[in-house]
Amino acid sequence: MDGKIVNLKSKLEIYKAMTAGANFADCPVRDVMRGINGKWSPLLVMALAEKPYRFGELRRLVPDISQRMLTQTLLELQRDGYVHREVFPTKPPSVEYSLTDLGRSMFHPLYQLVQWAELNHEAVRDARAAFDAA
Amino acid sequence: MDGKIVNLKSKLEIYKAMTAGANFADCPVRDVMRGINGKWSPLLVMALAEKPYRFGELRRLVPDISQRMLTQTLLELQRDGYVHREVFPTKPPSVEYSLTDLGRSMFHPLYQLVQWAELNHEAVRDARAAFDAA
DNA sequence: TGCATAGGTCTCAAAAAGAGACCAGCACTA
DNA sequence: TAGTGCTGGTCTCTTTTTGAGACCTATGCA
Structure with a gap:
């Protein structure tokens, strides 16, 4: 859970993933979403x-x-x-x-x-x- | 069905909606998607x-x-x-x-x-x- | 007095998107 | 045989969107 939106099992997990800080911008989910978006x-x-x-x-x-x-x-x-x-x-x-x-x-x-x-x-x-x- | 992506009941409907021409850019679905996207x-x-x-x-x-x-x-x-x-x-x-x-x-x-x-x-x-x- | 905090706005630079000219290769037509 | 159109692109220029960061107002606190 290193600053990425991963393991989104629940809303709490979203929160954890998003608040984890560090290299947040490199989140793979955001990366994929960008391509779809x-x-x-x-x-x-x-x-x-x-x-x-x-x-x-x-x-x-x-x-x-x-x-x-x-x-x-x-x-x-x-x-x-x-x-x-x-x-x-x-x-x-x-x-x-x-x-x-x-x-x-x-x-x-x-x-x-x-x-x-x-x-x-x-x-x-x-x-x-x-x-x-x- | 005036040039907008509406009534997407099936893939065929998507096709119809997309090919309908005219004021295609004003499609309300695209409009909403833009806000989400x-x-x-x-x-x-x-x-x-x-x-x-x-x-x-x-x-x-x-x-x-x-x-x-x-x-x-x-x-x-x-x-x-x-x-x-x-x-x-x-x-x-x-x-x-x-x-x-x-x-x-x-x-x-x-x-x-x-x-x-x-x-x-x-x-x-x-x-x-x-x-x-x- | 001076600095911090809250939620913004303003300006300027960089990046992305849009408009439209141009291109090569072939087929068909005049 | 020259012109025209079709294919799927690329190149250049302009406009729009985004990003970075300074600045602002009002209040609380040391």
Whole structure:
């Protein structure tokens, strides 16, 4: 329990892990969360959970992502082991992105969070309106 | 189904919602996810799930957050309705932050994701090592 | 008087993200 | 045969976000 969020068996454990001090910023859980937490990562994982997509398809699917961020986010997802990248020798070569087993396993809890967001987005909107009015 | 990720009953629904085009960037689910997804938000929600904390306590609890980002993130969490802020008329005044019902309800799926991260951080680390070696 | 504590704000530098031009290689068309 | 488009990117520049740290007000205490 060296300054990292680990062994989260209970809320008390969270507290212990978080207060342990030292090299807190190197917490592996925060490290993993950072990879999942990006602006575009959850969106791309959700898309790829449906079926594999090619680069251009993803770009059209998410019209407001820049090509630069799409490249970069896919590379990060690939590096973290969530996404598999496969090049097909067509002319011109096409590249397909798909979820790995690890990616699919991560999709489940992520999906829970997205579902929560879907169910509660009105409550959040109302909270914002009330806050802004005050 | 106007260009937003809504009614996510199935993966097919995700696909439909994502491909619906138009004002895709205004998707309410993405909007809510953005608030949850920040660099510090999950960490603070996890901390406050344990018990209410005061400003200075949170700052000491998360030593690598800047005071500026702590203020800002707490304000956002408050605006979105996850966190309640209460000022006590001590001298000098102290401020306590606690999770609202909405915040506690959001904590559950978030916690699932954090648990996943805890269980799989080695797999992610291995994936990164393999990727960087290649 | 002088320093500490509480919960911030303000300013400036660094890092990240967004916009959009550019590129290579091939196929198809005019 | 020159032009056009498609593929999946990279490069550069601008804007936004974040981080580091000084500063602030009011009070209590030595």
